[in-house]
Amino acid sequence: MVANKGFQEIDYRTANTAKIAIGVLGYGFMGKVHSNAYLKIPYTYKTPAAFPELVAMGGRTEEKVEDTARRFGYLGYYTDWRSLIENPRIQVFDNCAGENMHYEPSVAAVEQGKHLICEKPLAMSADEAKKMLDAAERSGVKHMCMFNYRFIPAVRLARDLLERRALGTIYQFRARYLQQQGHSPDEVVENIWYAKKTRTGVLGGIGCHVIDLARFLVGEISAVSGIVKTFHSKRKTKVGDEQDIDADEGNVALIEFENGAIGTLESSGVSTGRKNHNTWEINGSKGSLLFDLEDLNHLQVYLEEGPLKETWGFSNVSVTEPFHPFQTLILPRGHNAGWEYGHVHGLHHFINCVVNDLPVAPYGATFEDGYKAQVVVEAIKLSSKMGKRVGIKSISNAS
Amino acid sequence: MVANKGFQEIDYRTANTAKIAIGVLGYGFMGKVHSNAYLKIPYTYKTPAAFPELVAMGGRTEEKVEDTARRFGYLGYYTDWRSLIENPRIQVFDNCAGENMHYEPSVAAVEQGKHLICEKPLAMSADEAKKMLDAAERSGVKHMCMFNYRFIPAVRLARDLLERRALGTIYQFRARYLQQQGHSPDEVVENIWYAKKTRTGVLGGIGCHVIDLARFLVGEISAVSGIVKTFHSKRKTKVGDEQDIDADEGNVALIEFENGAIGTLESSGVSTGRKNHNTWEINGSKGSLLFDLEDLNHLQVYLEEGPLKETWGFSNVSVTEPFHPFQTLILPRGHNAGWEYGHVHGLHHFINCVVNDLPVAPYGATFEDGYKAQVVVEAIKLSSKMGKRVGIKSISNAS
């Protein structure tokens, strides 16, 4: 250490703030996004629940996992997931692998007593998801399915307003999540995430987000009717072969809630021009809310309140004030937070639950929420196949 | 006539432009909107197909029909509709009465050989609508169901782009028409148009608009799944009685098109904060279109064309240029047209068809289109009742 007079070295063993040791499986998109979030936790909150220690990242390809782990300052890495979850120092196992790698490592980690975060969708099927839930519940660890949009400040403000009954009786919900990766018939399989056999299609991959938001904001879904559609049943690969596509490329569903509200859900991978268009609207007897992920720092709020009814309209709220959810140290009023903050706030929530033994629900999605989203996914598929309305209880009882 | 030197009196019998004699049934909202449109036709177009002559308005309450007719400069009025349609001078009978008064007067007018415009929804049922269509077809008159939104310049531009295949293969359509009249459980029946027994609920009243737009823009609908909902099955009247409400207050539907596209339709009368929110989106393999009736002078167009792909995005097109549809004499570039122009352009289209013996379809909606919209309405209701997908052909064959 080259230093000089006046230099005060920081002793990182002496902080008042607790530490929490993290192991992350996966160096891809989600592995990076979670790692970024962990690094930001200490300086995002005035009093973070704990400082994450990035102990190890796991991934099969050594060159890539080493490179990624180094960029984020991990102590080390693993090329097999079993060793990662067996590291005794790790307190939280964060499964950022693809959904085909959620089930086995997550169940194994739970058996090691690790607290557990798993990316969405929770599993390849409702059945797998149920087993993961059961395993986690049996072991008594904290568990969270990473539905990051619950932790966007504007979404949480919506939830707060709904909890306070500011909107009265809820009549309607409509949500969609539209992307465009596969819009061209000439696009090759490798460039289309949802077309891969290790994934669960558009409905599984992003449809689950709007299903979770429906449940988070409005309540339990009682029945669905759906259409699940593959527009291009064959696509070329990069080398020019033709490959069959089983995955859905777009889907629409009608939903009925236990509380009597109705609505629509949609997700798509072929909506040309729609980059990451995740919007929803709620109409209640006393007000309405609108949200658009591509304008994520704002919530549109219509309330029939206030002294001047001539001025009632959808209020474009910049959800960045000190009195809004998830106030941060580094972003003052009107300084927009990026998409990545859903993960920052979500992972901090989980750490707080672990450190202070608090329940992950209802603000975080547990494995139960992850499982319930899978059930709705399967109900939509079943409805599409059978051409009739499917009750959610009939499906979930069966699994 | 007090005039002076230099005054040149205009002899209205000598114009080069043809005249066309109009009789309008109904002095309510639609009667006024149509009358306004007729008055505007001579000065909206450089070369109008004809100058409308407002011969007579019909309506039951003499004081009101006389007052309204006088405001618009009608020659006279009737208090019974039979006399109106029997007036030999009238060439076009325009039925602006409520939907419970569409069937009988329209069929009678056709039998008098009148060309016929009828407001939407065409009838109280698909069955009635089919009889009206058959009667009109038998007589050989021109007939149009007044789906005014086909004639909004931005909507017509959309149709033009679709006809030119600018969007490639169409994958998806989503449309909704949301209003808020009934959002409060305390609102009385008299203030809620859709709750009246002479109307056909939200689905019949405004849902038909989005059904027609789906057909106009994307193509024939092959199947639907729907939920039709009455949120308040009882409401107070002004005098405090309680009244049962049969009409739907909101509905959602999945649609499948014959060309393979899928989508959702929704209409609502209880969407708090939504004043007249009629929007739709079309996604195709090469581009997408968005429209919002509360911003009716614009069409959002995404096309993957143009020299700089860095600048691709939804283009916010002000559909007010000389090279856009329905150019007018009085509104230069960027000077916004109001909602009323859907009727101006629509009624002028019909007059042009009558005067020059042109087909009303495909740009205007004929009674066949009005009938087909009714069939879809009934299919959605049937689907809601049965909890399963309903094929459109199965219904239309039956009627």
Next chain:
Amino acid sequence: MVANKGFQEIDYRTANTAKIAIGVLGYGFMGKVHSNAYLKIPYTYKTPAAFPELVAMGGRTEEKVEDTARRFGYLGYYTDWRSLIENPRIQVFDNCAGENMHYEPSVAAVEQGKHLICEKPLAMSADEAKKMLDAAERSGVKHMCMFNYRFIPAVRLARDLLERRALGTIYQFRARYLQQQGHSPDEVVENIWYAKKTRTGVLGGIGCHVIDLARFLVGEISAVSGIVKTFHSKRKTKVGDEQDIDADEGNVALIEFENGAIGTLESSGVSTGRKNHNTWEINGSKGSLLFDLEDLNHLQVYLEEGPLKETWGFSNVSVTEPFHPFQTLILPRGHNAGWEYGHVHGLHHFINCVVNDLPVAPYGATFEDGYKAQVVVEAIKLSSKMGKRVGIKSISNAS
């Protein structure tokens, strides 16, 4: 008259509503827009102040004035303006000619005792405008300079909120009016309204609108600093000649108000992509307002009031409710009015003032307002030339 049994002819001599006889000079854009407005008055308002009688239109080219007058149903026309204003039947003379034809006919009309409407800008110079004001005041007639944007419902709502002091102390105002006619250096003179020698450039032609709005909404202007710019000092004509351009093509100004507020004004004819972009913003100690003419049915209102400060934001108000200014018979909630309604409401305001002997000010702009706008125009030009701030009083005293 071919009629039949039951036909009740309307006797237009017997209406309870007063009539008012109108003469319009000019068959161009404004002549048409005013004529349209007069026709709409009887059926726009529940109780119109009077039914306009379109007695005569004046214009130099017989073929054109006859054609236009016929389209709007005028009784007759004149090809010289002196005869028009001498018609004893005409009560209101409405000068819709170009600004080079405002002074002489308007003064002459006043001398005939006609009530007087004159399009903006009131004259070719502040000096001419002052003489028009003096003449009108001497004769005791009603006079209005047609600043139509005062009569857009959203603008009037803004004025109402400001009158009620809902925004507290006003700090700032910023307004601009941007168009694009001359953006291409290759555009010929004939296609650019502001480049014509009979006009007063961009500042005179549309800059006067934002000046009037500044005065209408915030108050008297005390000083200005300006830049007035001609980007293309030579342009081709259609036949290929080169013509010198004196008119400004764009201008910017700083303004100071007597009440201490500051701001900017801008108008342009070379703002590529801006079709008719007239926006303004007001910031006060307790709230702010935003308006955009291309979204003219909405006013954005920010007020720090209402029960939930988490939901404060700019409220997007659809100014179409029954409790908003200028409620009409034919446009229910959310059914957008077009740009033409500024003239409808403005001309009805004037007619009401004439019929009921009410003051045109403060909601309508009188010739005094027209004159004051001209003074500010000239102050901006003088400031640009001299490179220094110009006090308004120093100019207006001089004229």
Next chain:
Amino acid sequence: MVANKGFQEIDYRTANTAKIAIGVLGYGFMGKVHSNAYLKIPYTYKTPAAFPELVAMGGRTEEKVEDTARRFGYLGYYTDWRSLIENPRIQVFDNCAGENMHYEPSVAAVEQGKHLICEKPLAMSADEAKKMLDAAERSGVKHMCMFNYRFIPAVRLARDLLERRALGTIYQFRARYLQQQGHSPDEVVENIWYAKKTRTGVLGGIGCHVIDLARFLVGEISAVSGIVKTFHSKRKTKVGDEQDIDADEGNVALIEFENGAIGTLESSGVSTGRKNHNTWEINGSKGSLLFDLEDLNHLQVYLEEGPLKETWGFSNVSVTEPFHPFQTLILPRGHNAGWEYGHVHGLHHFINCVVNDLPVAPYGATFEDGYKAQVVVEAIKLSSKMGKRVGIKSISNAS
């Protein structure tokens, strides 16, 4: 280290990527934002120019600097800035202190041979800024004034389009930066950043941003006319004393560019409802650009190009595609970046210039740009005082 079989420890001494040692003065808002940016550099770019080493943070209050440094993982801290800049290991000195602490430490650091980043505004006066520029130039170090908005991807795309002359001749620029901290007369001095005596008011504090953007996007400013205004010359402190306010609270200016374009600049601290409203618009002969910081992932682009002129309009470009500026590893298409990325990209740009000996200009702002912004600030103030246009050269020669 508690690890296990399979654990591969990362040796951070062996990376291929260069390291660069950073010292940051200031633990406040900017100290945090810069530290966050340094942490993100290694994983934001596929091939970062270097991995920053956070050697030391400097700040007067030990408790606070220690706490902040610990959150970001600094090796240590200093409580006096002289020791910080004398640390021989530090290669880059990053001055994030308030503007009253820019001059002396920056000049001293340059004399130590440190490469130098200094937050905006560069100094308390143009004179100070010139001395800082001269010192940096003499020493031959790299220097950058942290105008972060140059590094927002949408802003850089704008610059790219302008460099390629896609907009033709530039006519007009208009920019404003509006905030609301001081809008209430009752707000106390301590809560209003711009009112503090250690700051340079609204014009100095945020006005410099729009000045720099004007220069970055359009070119050198030749003259200004300005109004600089303090609306509340006295304010209460928290303890109830009354304090004189010298700082401006809002300002407006006309600008003329050397290339003939004109425009307006504005900044405000009293614009109620405006959270962080930094927008600008450029109009050129062939196109226009619009930007709004509260929607920072989009650039609105109007170009009169492309195959279908019916579809021309402002294109709402999501500047998040792989072919857009500043592509990152962790944010795919449509996943919005936050405000903080201006600093991430800006600091990485500087590090790249240091490591690879590249010029900071023209994409980064050098101290020359910082100085020139100060000159314009002073010219606006002088113009306001004298009531006349001020040429920039007359000022800059004088300093």
